């Protein structure tokens with residue numbers, strides 16, 4: 074008979090299943106850092122566009138290898154940050170809520186994204202309120218987690234709730250290095266197991282120190298099984314990752330997070346986007362999920 078110790082040590086990590094995703098990406102053909110709208114950006118520091126393209130291509134190709142679908146939007150010459158498509162909108166059930174950028178430097182990206190959604194059959198909702206799309210809105214189960222503090226406003230949280238008719242949970246970011254919600258929370262399993270037939274519960278990984286006290290409390294209560302990531306992994310943009318429910322693409326520098334994911338039965342895969350980090354973005358920032366009609 075198994076002793077309690079052996080029962081513990083042989084407890085297997087849950088079996089997880091990968092789910093097919095459809096993503097929108099933008100080649101960093103015009104990538105550079107020519108202005109500063111977050112603490113990572115240093116316009117005086119040189120950037121290497123060819124290297125950005127190479128690194129981006131690896132992420133793009135890995136998505137295809139994993140069986141995901143990738144759509145591309147044409148990069149605009151005057152918008153070096155357009156590679157970060159996560160900020161281009163927020164889409165659920167074929168409805169595309171458009172972005173309204175906080176800074177004028179990125180404002181011109183909004184019409185291009187909105188046009189792309191319209192051309193590709195999405196039901197577009199033009200925003201009134203300032204919001205930076207999936208950078209600050211994350212779908213977890215039936216709930217939208219919404220970030221504020223640096224970019225998207227509280228009013229946009231109300232607006233996104235009205236557009237999608239879902240519960241919105243507002244979370245306040247307090248550390249300027251983690252200015253978008255997707256730099257502090259990774260959605261590991263967006264769908265409840267009951268819906269997809271798998272064993273998963275909607276779950277997240279997060280960096281507690283990126284949030285104010287009240288938000289930390291909300292996260293601890295709602296997601297008792299969440300992976301809480303160490304500061305050193307958060308500081309290298311470890312949370313800015315993409316999960317399909319099994320494969321989780323993360324930065325090669327987030328060593329502790331990689332280990333935590335393995336222990337929980339996920340398959341961490343690393344892609345280095347060091348060049349794009351000079352603009353303050355990582356894996357998730359370069360990826361916008363296109364959720365069609367169900």
Ligand code: ARG
Nearest residue numbers: 111157159208253352354358
């Ligand atoms: N330079 C861009 C900005 O400051 C980076 C955006 C990163 N995107 C993200 N989803 N976190 O707006």
